Amino acid sequence: MSRPEPHIEVRPITEADIPDWSRALNTGFLRTPAATEAEIADRASYIDPTRTLGAFDAGRCVATFRSFAQELTTVGGTPVPADAISNVTVSPTHRRRGLLTRMMAHDLAAAKDRGDVVATLISAEYPIYGRYGFGPATWTAQWTVDVPRTGLDPRWPGPEDGGRIDIVDPADVRKIGPELHERLRRAQPGAVDRDERWWQTNTGLLHHGSSPWAEPFFAVYRSASGEVDGLVSYKADDHWGDAKQPLNTATVNWLIAATPAAERNLWRYLCSIDWITTVKSGWRGPDDLLPFYLPDPRAARLTTLADWLWVRILDVVRALEARTYDGEGSLVLEVVDGGGPAGGRYRLEASADGASCTPTTDAAELVLDVADLARLWLGDESAVRLAALGLVREERAGAARVADALLRTSGRPWCPDIF
């Protein structure tokens, strides 16, 4: 039960607060508390203090919260402006006193005023953010591939389609990665943009963690016409069996591909590296094709299936009009948002030619919480399933099926990033 704590001040930080704020952040995330000079200088270079909140008790920072501008790709490829939330911590001494609630209210109000269509975050634990109107809009999966069981020919000499795979170094990745990622994320519902800092951090140019930077391997796939279509970052361990046989694991840090050929060839490559008997896929979309690139898909064991990107819809009209629809139809949605900005009744009229969403006084056909609308918005969840769970209510028989026919997509949304 949270209690009001008016003596604890929640406010945007100043540059002078960054060391104290960083210490609170590290404490909340159970990292070594002291922030290094390099970490503080780096943080000062990219945070927007007006969007970086702290809670201060007797002058000491006891909670942290940061947001930044992001683009989130909707169904059909149109990006919407998003308020990306990160670095949320409340020190163990101050938890469950309403500090997250106060920081969230501050940030979401500013996001709405700014005109952001949604807020986004990757939730540390499932139960935290539903109360603020967030719902899990995308899911993620990880596979572990038992390479000798795949049925793949171990003599594979490389791509048969005229493409090629090359090992590249971090500087190459910084050159070719951003453009490839732009192609991918503009076509992938649920994906978000990456800034230059992402590439610097993930290629070792920017590193100030407590452990030393360990350079991963990078491999690029180019198509027969020389186009950069895929890129993978992976690391390998050093593990040998008693009989002196190699039992090494390649763990993918990230793999991005703009074509199925690039994806297929990069997985094929990872499963062909001498000494590697296990490939761990890293975070993939829940309907990733990886198992089906293998002659024996059972060689890929699903090890994780979990919620990933949580979305809070701030503007229902713009969110529903931004995406495309394969089906054609009309539906009146009653969105419940407990005093939040998205509540109201809306008529969605959708067809392959476009969609309109307008506030209406017509009778509601489907009643749902704003958090459940987020689960449906990018096409991932089914309204019929949510109705079975008692989470959406049909005011007209069959309305959940109509919602599914309009909103669901042939591929599931996927956010390749963590932030």
Ligand SMILES: CC(=O)SCCNC(=O)CCNC(=O)[C@H](O)C(C)(C)COP(=O)(O)OP(=O)(O)OC[C@H]1O[C@@H](n2cnc3c(N)ncnc32)[C@H](O)[C@@H]1OP(=O)(O)O
């Ligand atoms: C986007 C990101 O950065 S995700 C990372 C989130 N951070 C972490 O997980 C780090 C460790 N945890 C923490 O720092 C804190 O516990 C936080 C940030 C999760 C919650 O902060 P608090 O200030 O304790 O939350 P607050 O007091 O505002 O809680 C509001 C309500 O949510 C509930 N709640 C908060 N956190 C949790 C949780 N982890 N599990 C279940 N319920 C929770 C509270 O019980 C409270 O419920 P009530 O209104 O019924 O009393």
